[in-house]
Amino acid sequence: MAQNGTESTSTYLYDPTILSQLESSAFHAEYKDGVKPLNPGENFKLRPLCLEDFDKGYLQLLGQLTSVGEVTKEQFEDRFNKMKACDDSYYVTVIEDTSVNQVIGSATLVKEQKFIHHCSARARVEDVVVSDVYRGKQLGKVLVDVLVALGKKLNCYKISLECKDHNVKFYKIFKFEATHGQNYMQLRFFD
Amino acid sequence: MAQNGTESTSTYLYDPTILSQLESSAFHAEYKDGVKPLNPGENFKLRPLCLEDFDKGYLQLLGQLTSVGEVTKEQFEDRFNKMKACDDSYYVTVIEDTSVNQVIGSATLVKEQKFIHHCSARARVEDVVVSDVYRGKQLGKVLVDVLVALGKKLNCYKISLECKDHNVKFYKIFKFEATHGQNYMQLRFFD
DSSP: OOOOOTTOOOSSSTTTHHHHHHGGOOOOHHHHHHHTTTTTTTTEEEOOGGGGGGGGGGGHHHHTTTTOOOOOOOHHHHHHHHHHTTTEEEEEEEEEEEEEEEEEEEEEEEEEEEEEEHHOOOEEEEEEEEGGTTSSSSHHHHHHHHHHHHHHTTTTTTEEEEGGGGHHHHHHHTOOOETTTTEEEEEEOOO | OOOTGGGGGOBBBSSSHHHHTTOGGGOOOOOOOOTTTTTTSTTEEEEEEEGGGGGTTHHHHHHHTTTTOOOOOHHHHHHHHHHHHHHEEEEEEEETTTTEEEEEEEEEEEEOOOOOHOEEEEEEEEEEEEEEGGGTTSSHHHHHHHHHHHHTTTTEEEEEEEEEEGGGHHHHTTTTTTTTEEEEOOOOOOO
16 A cells, blocks of 8 residues: 555554445545545645654544543553454544644444354444534544445444434434434443 | 362363352342352353353344344354353353253453553443243342353443333343433344
8 A cells, every 4th residue: 555654654443445445336425625535634644543643643632532641652452453453443544634643533343253144243333522622524524434434345234333422413424323212321340 | 169070071162260259248239049150050050151051042042132043053152162262242141051961041241442441342232042941940030140240350330231111120120220311222234
């Protein structure tokens, strides 16, 4: 795969070629201003999370979503490597603003192996966040659109997510449906 | 770990000693007739899924939950080994009726690695099923109680599940709560 100078030294969480293999027919959303899922704008690069993103503000970005706490570079790398060691499971996908070398959007597709549905797998959308100074640029839409296409490409039988009331309309863009009579329940051990 | 003759030749999906380390204070449900989570009755053995469970009716049991399809022994073993290769991720927990060498209950805890919450992890309860001829023996309660204790033991910051309306009351036994304003949405690619 052709890579520019910066990326050739990067360690990807997953093989980036799977992103470039996604066909335009796999996307659901409509875009304006020339934005495309795989080409979301000048200086905006969509790619897998890299080990080097610790130094590109990745954890600070997640901090806009929820509590992250103090995480050292070693702890970040350990977690990254643990995810990567789980083959075909963690598809953390980010957008970098290459003009400032900062990760400014991220969304995760997690693939869960099953025995049911002929030893199939299900996918989940997790931890969707776009930096507050980059909102309104359709980047959240790009990230979710790409994850849905990725989930299908990875042969998952379904993809799901949990979201707050005010985001239901947004996720309907991608054909997610609230399933009648299906409840999400949780038990929190700590924050 | 002490094992009986049968188990010593079994290949566990995860280390069974973590089950025996769960303390009684970790369980939430009340039981009658002397049933205990780690000792759910005469001839009932709670343990991790084993590679040998293909021949003990495991897939037929899952077939009572949803579509499984025709799965060969080789496909089952491939999926089992793929799960096992994902360290600290798949905790498929079963109950065997040792008097007939059949798996008669199963529930899965899946652990998802995170960067958020100080590189923590979240747990999910999936694919809970008890054989229809063994219902009313508190075995579903045993399985979920064990998974919740396991999720906490594994340092997950939360545990969650999706369930139908008529099961909400059941899951409240274990302190699961329906989160107000939180929606579960899904998109099905195939059945």
